[in-house]
Amino acid sequence: MGIFSRRKDKKVENLSTSRNFFWGGTSSGVHVNEQTAMQSSAVYACILVISQAVASLPLHVYKYESIGSRMAPEHELYDLLHFEPNPDMSSFVFRQTLMMHLLLYGNAYAHIIRTAGGRIKAIYPLFPEKMTVNRAPNNEIYYTYWRSQDENLGGEKNGAVTLRREEVLHIPGLSFDGLVGYSPIAVAKNAIGIALATEEYGATFFANNANPGGVLEHPGALQNKDKIAEAWEAMFSGSKRRHGVAVLEEGMKYNPITVSPNEAQFLETRKYQLNDIARIFRVPPHMIGDLDKSSFSNIEMQSLEFVVYTLDPWVVRWEQAMQRALLLPSEKRDYFIKFNVNGLLRGDYKSRMEGYATGRQNGWLSANDIRELEDMDKIPVEEGGDLFLVNGNMKRLTGAEGDG
Numbered sequence: 001m002g003i004f005s006r007r008k009d010k011k012v013e014n015l016s017t018s019r020n021f022f023w024g025g026t027s028s029g030v031h032v033n034e035q036t037a038m039q040s041s042a043v044y045a046c047i048l049v050i051s052q053a054v055a056s057l058p059l060h061v062y063k064y065e066s067i068g069s070r071m072a073p074e075h076e077l078y079d080l081l082h083f084e085p086n087p088d089m090s091s092f093v094f095r096q097t098l099m100m101h102l103l104l105y106g107n108a109y110a111h112i113i114r115t116a117g118g119r120i121k122a123i124y125p126l127f128p129e130k131m132t133v134n135r136a137p138n139n140e141i142y143y144t145y146w147r148s149q150d151e152n153l154g155g156e157k158n159g160a161v162t163l164r165r166e167e168v169l170h171i172p173g174l175s176f177d178g179l180v181g182y183s184p185i186a187v188a189k190n191a192i193g194i195a196l197a198t199e200e201y202g203a204t205f206f207a208n209n210a211n212p213g214g215v216l217e218h219p220g221a222l223q224n225k226d227k228i229a230e231a232w233e234a235m236f237s238g239s240k241r242r243h244g245v246a247v248l249e250e251g252m253k254y255n256p257i258t259v260s261p262n263e264a265q266f267l268e269t270r271k272y273q274l275n276d277i278a279r280i281f282r283v284p285p286h287m288i289g290d291l292d293k294s295s296f297s298n299i300e301m302q303s304l305e306f307v308v309y310t311l312d313p314w315v316v317r318w319e320q321a322m323q324r325a326l327l328l329p330s331e332k333r334d335y336f337i338k339f340n341v342n343g344l345l346r347g348d349y350k351s352r353m354e355g356y357a358t359g360r361q362n363g364w365l366s367a368n369d370i371r372e373l374e375d376m377d378k379i380p381v382e383e384g385g386d387l388f389l390v391n392g393n394m395k396r397l398t399g400a401e402g403d404g
Helices: 041-056 076-082 091-105 189-207 225-236 266-281 299-326 349-361 367-373 397-403
Strands: 059-065 068-071 107-114 120-126 131-135 141-147 159-164 168-172 214-217 253-256 335-339
Touching: 041 091, 041 189, 041 266, 041 299, 059 076, 076 120, 076 299, 091 107, 091 120, 091 299, 168 299, 189 266, 299 335, 349 367
Parallel strands: none
Antiparallel strands: 059 068, 059 335, 107 120, 107 168, 131 141, 141 159, 214 253
């Protein structure tokens, strides 16, 4: 099968998430989808924080050894995952793109290009909104990708193309069936809709010279009320027409409506929605600019919790999906793919040094173990870099009993 092979018409079961169930209007009256959700500063910040964190983690292929494991740079996947998955993008850009898809759509897809021998030579991201997941009559899962003009390769026509399961790296998010994830944006559309509605209200409020409006009062009856209102709007509405001088005739008066944003709880609503969206993505509020409940004493712990409770579950999804899709069946007992989150879990410098000293003095860390954790060059073996030492005043328990 080629890069994009023609789909054969057959009766199949469509497993893709039903978008019609989620998408549409919200209680706030604002239409929410993946594109409009990104207009919310809180949503944008949460997606940026998580996607950049996952993209910046070291990603390596490891090989099992008799006494543990080691990095396996000789494996062809090592360079693809760590440096350049395809000729068009770096590993960072590739992973950030897929992570953004995962956070917005609930699924991330990538097309795996293999050689005739089954080896992988490139991996390309695919747009989630163009992908459907199906189950064939023989119970096999396959993917249908709806290609557009800008993805037209080799002169083929646009339209649906079929990809076998081994041709797709699929990372699903939270799911009811375990096969296709649900979009966090769709599930939380009302919370995001309120955030967008408050931002729209704030923009309109300030565009109107920070004035909610007013009433033109006339002592008599008016025949052309609509024209007077339109003329007033044209002359005095908008931030560019502020501080204009109004000339009122025939006893007409202007009575402003004074409802401040505070009275409408505008600021409180915006702050609550920021925390609500941070809760959806499990991002500590201080990481997206809300420092109200953060201090020097708790911000480090919140950052560690972000790694453990937010990043780590996403990382495990990535690792297991890549193991299933990228490693050959014959390789899965010998190799594994892993992100390195140790750098994010390290404490401050003083705490790290105290921990290293404890490990060094009690014989379970060598000098090279510590230097590797601190990204320092190793000491040559002949100079004692791999020696394990203990304090000279320590004895075996059996020896201490004999002395007594």
